[in-house]
Amino acid sequence: MTSAPSTNDKINATKGGLIPVDPTLRxxxxxxxxxxxxxxxxxxxxILYFTRIVGIDTTRVGISLTVxxxxxxxxxxxxxxxSDRWGSRRVLAVLWLGSGITMATYPLVHGYGGFLVVVVLFAVLNQASWGVKGALIADVLPFDTRVEARGYLRMVGNVAMAMGGALGAVALQADTRTAYSVLLLFNAVTFLVPALRVGRLPLRSSAQHLTEQSASPPESRWRAVRDLPFLTVTALNAVLVLQVSLLEVGIPLWIVENTQAPRWSVSLLLVVNCVLVALLQVRATRxxxxxxxAVKSMGRSGVLLGTACLVFALSAGLPPLWAVTVLVIAAVIQVLAEVLSAAGGWTLGYELADPRAHGVYQGVYNSGAAxxxxxxxxxxxxxAVAHGTVGWLAxxxxxxxxxxxxxxxxRWAQRDGAWRGEQ
Structure with a gap:
C-alpha cells in the first residue's frame, strides 16, 4: 500500500491549461x-432498448425504474x-466491477422478470458507488484541494457525457438490437476498467488512514444517521438538488405543453447547461x-434558483422568438445556481462530516441527493407543469x-460537535 506524495499544489496548475499536474487527480x-x-x-x-427491442411496456418500465x-x-x-471498514478503494472496485458485470447482462434480457432483476441490481451497485466515490476523494486527495477537484471532475464528466450522448444517437438512428447491445457492452467496459485501476490510487497517508480507522469508536460509525444538524443540511442540499429534475423533466414538459417555443429549444437549453457547467464549475469551487x-454559495444558489423559476414562468404565452429568449435567460440563471450549490454542497458534505466515518457520512449525504x-x-x-405561474412561484x-x-x-452543526472540521 503506497501513500500519496505530500503536495500543496493547486489543481488548477495544469499542463496546457487542461490536464491536472497532480497524478492522482489525473x-x-x-x-x-x-x-x-x-x-x-x-x-x-x-428506455428505448427495453420498450422497443425487448418489448416491455412503458408503464412497467417506469414503475420498475422507480422500484x-x-x-x-x-x-x-x-x-x-x-467503505469505512474495508477502505474506499476496495469497496468502490467491487461496486464498479459488479456494475460492469450487471450492465453486460442487459443484452441477455428477453422478458420482464429478467429486466426487473438487472435494473434493481444495477441501481443498488451504481447508486451505492456514489457516496463511496466521495469518500475515495477524501482518502486520496489533499484536504485543501478535494472540493476543487470535484468541480474539475464534474467538468470532465459533463464533457464526456455529452460526447457519449452524441455517439448514442447513432444507435438510436439504427434502432436495432445489435446497435443497442454494442453500446450496452461498451458501457459495461467503462465500469470494469476503472474497477481494475482504482486500487492503484495512492492514499494521502496510509498510516494516518489506518490510525483513524482503528481509533474510530463504535458510536462514531453510525453517527451520521443520528446527526440531526448534518441531516438538516443534507435535506436542504437535497431541496437544491431538485433543480436536476427541473432541467431534465420540468423544462422539457413546460416548453412542450405551456409555451410557443419550438421543441428544439429543449436541446438548446441542455447545451447551454453543459457548456456553462464546464466553464464555471471549477471557478465556483474556489x-x-x-x-x-460554501454557506454563501448555497444561499445565493437558492435565491438564483427562485429567480430562475420566476423567469421560466414568464415564457408562457410569448411569441416563439421571445419565448426562446426568456427560456435561455432563465437557463443561464439556473446554471449559475447549479454550480454554486454543487460547490457549496461538496464543501459542507466534507467539512461537517466526522472524519472517522467519511464513508457513512458521504453515503447519507448522497442518499439525500438521490x-x-x-x-x-x-x-x-x-x-410548475400542472399549475403554471402559481406552481413556479411555489x-x-x-x-x-x-x-x-x-x-x-x-451554525447549528458547528456548535453540535468539536470534531467538525478535523481532517
Whole structure:
C-alpha cells in the first residue's frame, strides 16, 4: 500500500491549461471520463432498448425504474459503512466491477422478470458507488484541494457525457438490437476498467488512514444517521438538488405543453447547461472552498434558483422568438445556481462530516441527493407543469427558503460537535 506524495499544489496548475499536474487527480479524471462517456451512451438508449427491442411496456418500465431507485437509495448507507471498514478503494472496485458485470447482462434480457432483476441490481451497485466515490476523494486527495477537484471532475464528466450522448444517437438512428447491445457492452467496459485501476490510487497517508480507522469508536460509525444538524443540511442540499429534475423533466414538459417555443429549444437549453457547467464549475469551487464560502454559495444558489423559476414562468404565452429568449435567460440563471450549490454542497458534505466515518457520512449525504432526484419529477410536474405561474412561484419560494436556511443549519452543526472540521 503506497501513500500519496505530500503536495500543496493547486489543481488548477495544469499542463496546457487542461490536464491536472497532480497524478492522482489525473488518474481520477481518466476514470471519470471513461465512466461518464459510457453513461452518456447509456442514458439516451436504455428506455428505448427495453420498450422497443425487448418489448416491455412503458408503464412497467417506469414503475420498475422507480422500484430500482428505492433499492439504490437504501444501498448508500451500508456501502458507506463498508467503505469505512474495508477502505474506499476496495469497496468502490467491487461496486464498479459488479456494475460492469450487471450492465453486460442487459443484452441477455428477453422478458420482464429478467429486466426487473438487472435494473434493481444495477441501481443498488451504481447508486451505492456514489457516496463511496466521495469518500475515495477524501482518502486520496489533499484536504485543501478535494472540493476543487470535484468541480474539475464534474467538468470532465459533463464533457464526456455529452460526447457519449452524441455517439448514442447513432444507435438510436439504427434502432436495432445489435446497435443497442454494442453500446450496452461498451458501457459495461467503462465500469470494469476503472474497477481494475482504482486500487492503484495512492492514499494521502496510509498510516494516518489506518490510525483513524482503528481509533474510530463504535458510536462514531453510525453517527451520521443520528446527526440531526448534518441531516438538516443534507435535506436542504437535497431541496437544491431538485433543480436536476427541473432541467431534465420540468423544462422539457413546460416548453412542450405551456409555451410557443419550438421543441428544439429543449436541446438548446441542455447545451447551454453543459457548456456553462464546464466553464464555471471549477471557478465556483474556489469561492466555496471553506464553510463560510460554501454557506454563501448555497444561499445565493437558492435565491438564483427562485429567480430562475420566476423567469421560466414568464415564457408562457410569448411569441416563439421571445419565448426562446426568456427560456435561455432563465437557463443561464439556473446554471449559475447549479454550480454554486454543487460547490457549496461538496464543501459542507466534507467539512461537517466526522472524519472517522467519511464513508457513512458521504453515503447519507448522497442518499439525500438521490432521494431528491427520485421525488423531483413528480414534484416539478404537480407544481410548475400542472399549475403554471402559481406552481413556479411555489418552487421559487421553496428554493429560496432552502438556500437561505443553510446558514442557521450550519451554525447549528458547528456548535453540535468539536470534531467538525478535523481532517
Amino acid at each position: 488518474q481520477l479524471s481518466w476514470m471519470t471520463f471513461l465512466n461518464a462517456f459510457g453513461n452518456g451512451l447509456f442514458y439516451p438508449i436504455s 430500482a431507485g428505492l433499492f439504490g437509495l437504501a444501498a448508500g448507507l451500508p456501502a458507506g459503512r463498508a 469561492r466555496a472552498s471553506d464553510v463560510p464560502g 432521494a431528491a432526484m427520485m421525488a423531483g419529477p413528480a414534484l416539478i410536474t404537480v407544481t 418552487l421559487a419560494i421553496l428554493f429560496a427558503v432552502a438556500g437561505l436556511a443553510v446558514a442557521p443549519a450550519v
